[in-house]
Amino acid sequence: MKTKDNREVLVMLSGYNAWAAVNLFRGFSADSLPLIALFTLLGLSSGSVLFPIVLGCSLVGLISPALMPWAMLVSGLPACTAGRTMKIRIAGFIAVASTLWLIPVSHSVPLAVVAAAAFFIGNKHLRYFLIPVGFTLSAVFFSLPGPLAVEPVIAGSTIKDGVIDYDIPEVNTSRPEVLLPAPFEGTWAVWIALEAGGVRDSVPMMAIRLGEEILLLPSGTDTLSVTMIPGDSLAISLMRDFKPFNHSVIHATAGGERL
Amino acid sequence: MRKFIRSHPHSFVMAGFGVWIFVAWRLAGMPDPGFAGRIIPAAWLVAAILNGKINRGRWFFPVVLSFTVGAWLWMLYPSGWIITAAVPVAGLVTWSISISENGRFGVIRAILPVLLLSLFTAEINGDEVRFAEQASDLSGISSDTFSETHIRSGDISGTEGHHTPLFPLLIAPGLLAGDSGLRIVPVIFALLAILLMAKLTGPRIAVVTALLYPGFGVFGLAMTGWLAVGLFTAGVLLPEGKKWTAARFLIALILVALKMRYIGLAAGIFIAEYACIPGRKWKWITPLVWLSAGTLILAVDRYLLNGLIFWSRYGNIEAVRLIWVNIFHRPFTTIVHGGWSLFDPEAGLLFRAPWILAAISGLFIFSRKQSDRFKRLFIPSVFYWVFLVIWSGPSWHGLPAPVGRMFVPMLPLFGCGLVAVWQKRETRLLVILSIAISALVIASPICRYNYADGTDSILTVLGVASGFSMVRSHPVQLLAPLLLSVSMLLVLGKAEKYRAIFFAIIFAGAFLLTLNAGGYEAEDMSPGIVQGASLYPYISDPVERYFWFNSRERMLELCEPGQSILLPGVEPGDTLLLQMSSGGGVLSVGDDLINVETPLVEMPSLFRSIGRSERILPDWPENRLMEEFTVLLDSNDIENGNVRILHHNGSPVYFDRIDVLEEIVLP
Incomplete structure (x- = not known):
């Protein structure tokens, strides 16, 4: 992977180490795999305006398995649509896609469609509207993703x-x-x-x-x-x-x- | 109109976001639409009005998008909506900090929207009620709720509270507006203090200190912290010269009259004043002689004259003795309290205010640039902190009042430190993490309070139970955050060189915080595990546990029919390790009966050496020794993978924690 400087790689490595430590001490969980994509996104977005949001979500995802899918999607989807560079947008897409692939989030199709559609719209300002439009259409015509916990x-x-x-x-x-x-x-x-x-x-x-x-x-x-x-x-x-x-x-x- | 829109595009975009928050909240069906779903959009509208022509900043659209995705996904997790609501609040705090340097009233303009949000969401706490009752009593201004005085823990009598009368008298005029006027005067004090802080540190840092912890915890609330900040800052800003020295001494005296806790700050002001006098070689000999003479006179009075001159009239020997005991009889315990005052997740300085780490690293630069001002800030602040820990001992945190209020008087020092390192990217990062915490507290007002029982309110919202806490952890565990903090300070000092290690430290810190040793702590057991049993003491207020000689953790009480603990996921061959105490209760674990009788704790030798005569403590649950009982489970004990623990007969049984050791099957 070509990065601006070693700093980005080191930020990613910090995240990967944290992920490894969590899996080592709490036991391995396949659900935590999307975090790897999130830490890659964190490294790539360092220095951009998205960075604080991705960092906050990385910390939330790291410490709270229950909130991890929420954190992954809240950082991944804006990165997909509003990322300054293609690298950030691809990393955001992988974060979203891996979460939806590994974790059974209901009514996830509109989320996936928005993440994918971002690659077909070249205009940055139009991409900004993807999320509000996707959310509105999803709420009005489909439904919103429901709770993950199956136990009452x-x-x-x-x-x-x-x-x-x-x-x-x-x-x-x-x-x-x-x-x-x-x-x-x-x-x-x-x-x-x-x-x-x-x-x-x-x-x-x-x-x-x-x-x-x-x-x-x-x-x-x-x-x-x-x-x-x-x-x-x-x-x-x-x-x-x-x-x-x-x-x-x-x-x-x-x-x-x-x- | 068109011209106005064209000249204020950013304000209109911000107002549009306010409207979008309102609409998206309802579209998503998020909880609390009537309160949070109105005041957060309203705060954005206020911000839009106050924004004028200022550029909204590059952070704006990521905040809009993150909020929208958060609203889209709020049902994924029961607290998801709280974190979603915190996103626009975090945006608002960021806006406040970013616009604070614009215009003549930039500071006030920047603070108002978040201040209003904070005031609307912060419930009136017990200390405020006490101040209001005293204010009503002393001034004769009657308000509806506060006109009757109620006795509280620590009060001298039913009519005389443990607060000094100065602050109640100062806030009394607000009660002319009725109960809701309680915070009018404190808000004015806070705004004046922030304007003074702006003179000291510049507007931006002043806003940072107000809207981030620890200052945010009591900003605008009817508590003394921000008045103390204002007085202390005014003293630092006064010019040099004899008459100004007198003014500084007057400020020190007012601080003591405001709250006895500020005596450390006041003493520091006196010493800093002396320290700033141009150097003579032996200049510290004179005050030492005076101090020794004063101590000698007090000792002679106490021990030879039986307190005839001073102690019987004015002094409280127990207060001095407490300081003596904390320094000389249990220095290690006092140092540990000092450590937790920095690192405890519930009440420590650094968990809710990570920006302080950057500020501390900036103090080294600040001390080199402005030596005298540094002394005037550093000496009183350190004296205050040391005095707080030594005098208050285990109650240094003052919980369950708003977290962090004890550190508010140190804000001018930290603010000056932050100025020196504001431009560094690492500083911004720590500030952003602190913004997230303030935002979360506004979105979930219950997070403003903690109970010193190891269950931090912010971590609970995030669905995390920390194994690291002042009431649960061994003091040696303090070494871990200490090491992390020292590493962080070193990295901050050489930020350009070690930038990436900074992230490793942040992640290590987050991981450490949530590293739970496994097993079940009494306070963390979910309702799925515990049925009918309650925590002892029944009140969560930590004051109930201040004088426990053992652990200060709350315990789970099993004492009557219907109460049970149902541990899931156990198998035959597993071993249960039960940390419990009782004066003779019988417990049933599956099919096994266990007789639980643990000895009473002996009075620790330290307390006997300082005058407590009893050797055996009264037979109260907190005075029984916790002991570990092991139970090897067989197939008769387990039903559907669960083992049920019940109280069978006899005295109540109290649990601290339960661990399950799985059977090791050798190949």
Whole structure:
């Protein structure tokens, strides 16, 4: 690879070493391979205006495997479209392509199309518009990439003097289901207060599931009480997929006591 | 109109970006459209109005594109939207720094949009409430919420807080506007301080100190830090001469009246003043004689006259004794506290403010160029830091108030250091990393606070649990960041030659930060693993743990039916290493029962030597010794790859951490 000077190669080597160290200490993961492309991009973009963004994303990708795909695409796609030189744009494309190849990102076709289209548009200013246009079309006509985690999120709980309190995270399109597991022992009466909104219709937007029972509720405020025994899990699920101009969200609090 | 648009193209493009943030936020369906989705675009519109004809800079389009891609991908990770929201905020901070040198009111103009964002997002914290209550009580200006005084930890009485009355009195006029006026006077103080800083360091660096940590942590909040910065900077800017010396001494006294913590700063101002007097050979003998005489008089009073003259009326022997103990009885512990004050991820100076490293390297240049000014800044700042660590001991961080506030009075020194190295590319890089941190704190206001329990709020947003922390790590581990920092300083000194090694150090630092030894720390166990059990103490405020003789980590308490720990991914033949304590509890691990009884901690000899008479501490959970219990798992203990740990009977059992040793199968 022909580089301006040794500095670029040394920046890349620093990144590769960090990648090697991560894999050595955390165990090898094929998902981390796109980071190699990102560190190449980092070296090539040193000195350009993209560099701070790529550096920030490199650090985020390095320390947080959960955020790595986000960091890869947020640095790779702008590099693809707004990179000053062809080398940067190719490295950005490889970063995007390798992420989409190795990590199962849903609704990724528009991302790939934007990354590829950047090579067919010579005008720099027109290329700048690729991302906003791609994002808008994707949001309006397709969908946006969904959450990577396949396992549902489990709500935290504390039991004190026979009374249980659940700490339930916000349920939204990036975290579409939360489980409230019953304590390991005893029979428990559990109350749940739900507040759902951010949609523009009254069609049911959440499902509350316990064993074989299921309750569908529209947006608004609801309170439920259920009896739970060991092995039960109460699931709060968002029934809405992504839709533009909708901020579907469920806030819930729950608590109960041992019967 | 057309003429106006033509003459202000950059402002219109910036306003367009503000509108785009608003639209893209809704198009992507990102959370919090009503608050964050409005104030961030609004801040960009304010910036566009204030921008005038100034060029927006080359960084603008990459920021626009990164935000757009971030919005496109926000659902990939639950905190993805926070980092996406931080991108335009980072752009705004960059804009502030870049335009600060333009025009007559460049500094104020540059700061306003980010200041407004920061003020809107920073919730009123406990210290501010206390100041407001005192202000209302002392001035008689009644406000809705703050007119009633509530006692808090460390207060002298229900009506007398642990804060001195000067600052509450100064901010009291703001309460005329009601509760929401609490920050009016502090904002004015902060703006005046920043204007003074601009005289000292130039506008750009002044803006950097305000919008990046540690200054950002309390910028505009009703806390004393920025008033102290203003006073200290004013003292440094005063000309030479006897009457100005008197003014500097007055400033030193006001600093002490403002907050007792600034006594180190005040002492440093006195000493720096003396240090700047043209040299006589034995000039330090005179103050040493006075200091010795004063100490002798106090000692005679205390030990021969039983405190008749001074101690019984004015002095607090315990405060002096604390300093004595920290220096002479546990010097190593005090040095370790000093080390963590630099490197701890939650509260240390360098994690949230990497630009300080560049500033420190610049201090060497600054000291050569302006020796006297350097002395006036360096001596008080170092005295302040040393006094803070020696006097406060393990509570040097002052958490859970906004992180970094303890270092704010050192900003004029760091600002002057930064001026000397601003042009270097490495400096810009460290500044950019610091910008990212400020932006993240604005986008996720909870990141402003930490609880000294090893779970840093920024790393939590990033989905990372650090194994490196002042409450978890062995002091020897401090050597790693120390080595990295010294290497970085050496590289910064010879930046042209060693530029690329700089990146190796940055990556090594990031890696070190997240290097987790594996296993399960009590504070990090996810809800998927822990059910029903809570952390002890139940309140996360570190004040609850200040006087623990053992570790200051929070512990997981298993004590009643329904609570359990479900460890995944175990196999027959694996060994569980359980770090736990109890006064006699029985634990069930799979099918095995373990009797957990660990001894009470003896009072450390250090504390016995300084007057604590008891040998055995009270039977509280924090006073039980943590011991390691091993359990070899067989197939009966495991169900679907999980092993369940339950409290069976007896006293509660407290966990510090759990490790799983996999069975080694020899070929």
